[in-house]
Amino acid sequence: MSTNPKKAQVISARKAGMASCHVCHLVVSLKKIKTDNSCPRCHSPIHSRKVDSLSRTWALVITAIILYIPANIYPIMTLSKLGQGEPNTIISGVMHLIHSGMWPLALIVFVASIIVPVGKLLVLMYLLFSVKHRSLAHPKDRTTLYRILELFGHWSMVDVFLVSILVALVDLGFIATIEPGIGVLYFGAVVITTLFASRAFDPRLIWDVIDDDLG
Amino acid sequence: MSESNSNIHDSVELLACHDCDFLYRLPPLKERELARCDRCGSILAKGDGNSIDNTLAYTLAASIFFIIANVYPILGLRAAGQEQFYTLIYGAMVLTKFDLWAVGFVVFLTTIFFPLLCMIGLLYVLIPLRTDRRPRYFIPIFKFSLALLPWGMVGVYMLGVLVAIVKLADLATVIPGWGLYALVSLLLVTVAATATLNPRIVWEKADSLLKSNPDNVSDNSQKESILDSNNKKSLPESL
Numbered sequence: 001m002s003t004n005p006k007k008a009q010v011i012s013a014r015k016a017g018m019a020s021c022h023v024c025h026l027v028v029s030l031k032k033i034k035t036d037n038s039c040p041r042c043h044s045p046i047h048s049r050k051v052d053s054l055s056r057t058w059a060l061v062i063t064a065i066i067l068y069i070p071a072n073i074y075p076i077m078t079l080s081k082l083g084q085g086e087p088n089t090i091i092s093g094v095m096h097l098i099h100s101g102m103w104p105l106a107l108i109v110f111v112a113s114i115i116v117p118v119g120k121l122l123v124l125m126y127l128l129f130s131v132k133h134r135s136l137a138h139p140k141d142r143t144t145l146y147r148i149l150e151l152f153g154h155w156s157m158v159d160v161f162l163v164s165i166l167v168a169l170v171d172l173g174f175i176a177t178i179e180p181g182i183g184v185l186y187f188g189a190v191v192i193t194t195l196f197a198s199r200a201f202d203p204r205l206i207w208d209v210i211d212d213d214l215g
Numbered sequence: 216m217s218e219s220n221s222n223i224h225d226s227v228e229l230l231a232c233h234d235c236d237f238l239y240r241l242p243p244l245k246e247r248e249l250a251r252c253d254r255c256g257s258i259l260a261k262g263d264g265n266s267i268d269n270t271l272a273y274t275l276a277a278s279i280f281f282i283i284a285n286v287y288p289i290l291g292l293r294a295a296g297q298e299q300f301y302t303l304i305y306g307a308m309v310l311t312k313f314d315l316w317a318v319g320f321v322v323f324l325t326t327i328f329f330p331l332l333c334m335i336g337l338l339y340v341l342i343p344l345r346t347d348r349r350p351r352y353f354i355p356i357f358k359f360s361l362a363l364l365p366w367g368m369v370g371v372y373m374l375g376v377l378v379a380i381v382k383l384a385d386l387a388t389v390i391p392g393w394g395l396y397a398l399v400s401l402l403l404v405t406v407a408a409t410a411t412l413n414p415r416i417v418w419e420k421a422d423s424l425l426k427s428n429p430d431n432v433s434d435n436s437q438k439e440s441i442l443d444s445n446n447k448k449s450l451p452e453s454l
Binding site: 011012013014016018019020023024025026027041042043044081097100102105108109112139140143144146147154155157158159160161162163164165166167168169170171172173175176179180182184185188192203204206207208211 | 229230231233234235236237238254255256257289290291292294295297299301305306307309310313315317318319321322325326354357358361362365368371372374375376378379381382383385386387414415418422
């Protein structure tokens with residue numbers, strides 16, 4: 001760190017006895033706000049780090065993993081054509097798109113409904129383990145991974161929206177109807193849970209280990 | 216370490232990286248200029264460049280497109296002489312018919328209710344600020360709008376609409392409704408509004424109004440806590 005003069009005179013806010021407000025990002029000295037523990041500018045509670053970040057993130061990650069099982073077992077919608085029903089799970093929906101030659105569409109749905117939620121859970125678990133084991137490796141890359149999570153997490157909702165659109169639109173009596181399945185409830189719950197999980201994680205924990213290591 | 220500490224306390228505009236907690240003194244930023252964290256690469260701050268005016272303009276445009284997108288049907292379907300359309304709100308409500316009220320409620324919140332509240336909140340805060348007045352209840356309303364911002368998912372919904380159009384193409388004729396064009400426009404201006412919104416500038420502007428005219432604050436505790444705070448955080452002259 002001493003090689004770069006600009007960095008050398010800068011330290012983390014925590015080491016300087018300061019904290020930035022989670023809401024308005026005002027940097028305040030922790031000594032001076034001891035009395036009511038709230039931000040002088042926006043009155044939000046001031047914490048140096050997100051409260052119970054690791055255990056909360058773990059709880060939400062495990063919840064999401066459990067919910068992901070019924071989300072994939074139960075059909076998310078049933079397409080009935082001329083009286084014949086055809087239940088679709090998330091995976092069979094993607095397969096169906098591939099078989100009917102809609103490759104780009106299959107890719108979008110596959111990425112949004114499978115890659116994003118599964119990848120998100122795997123990355124969060126990796127981050128949680130790396131913080132727990134006080135890893136010093138690649139902190140910048142791990143932070144970038146976290147930022148990508150925050151950026152793409154909500155795109156998994158596309159399947160939930162798709163079901164709601166198709167159900168509302170395709171109601172042609174005997175010719176064709178689409179009914180939602182219980183799977184969409186579980187899948188929606190997975191997406192919401194992972195959104196909360198990534199918000200519960202505090203990427204500054206990655207850097208605290210490095211700060212402590214520098215002394 | 217003692218030397219670095221004194222440097223930090225001397226500085227006026229402190230900023231800590233949200234992602235790695237490194238402490239910085241914010242240099243004056245030009246319009247559209249970005250300050251990035253040296254250590255982790257995340258964006259620390261954006262230069263002003265009339266952000267309040269721009270966000271306000273885009274949010275006003277968004278509110279018009281929002282109304283159109285909600286009044287007119289998004290898509291229609293034509294098959295075997297039958298034609299039917301659906302509107303944004305029906306897309307959420309239809310799920311309650313199948314006992315999936317929780318999913319319908321989430322769709323309603325993320326595509327209609329949160330974007331609406333967010334727009335109202337931003338308009339309520341930004342219109343007075345633009346004319347140098349600090350609105351009543353500025354703090355809770357602006358905080359609320361910021362918190363809701365990531366939960367508005369018009370862009371994701373739009374992707375869902377596109378997937379639905381392609382998916383249904385072999386089943387029936389899909390007719391785009393006026394609501395669809397409004398939804399695309401809403402998406403574009405929403406992205407622009409979010410990109411130009413610079414919460415740091417809004418907080419600082421509201422702070423500076425409090426300092427120049429403490430009387431226009433609704434509750435006294437708020438006034439005192441800012442003015443008496445030992446946090447010597449002076450604001451840029453340009454505000």
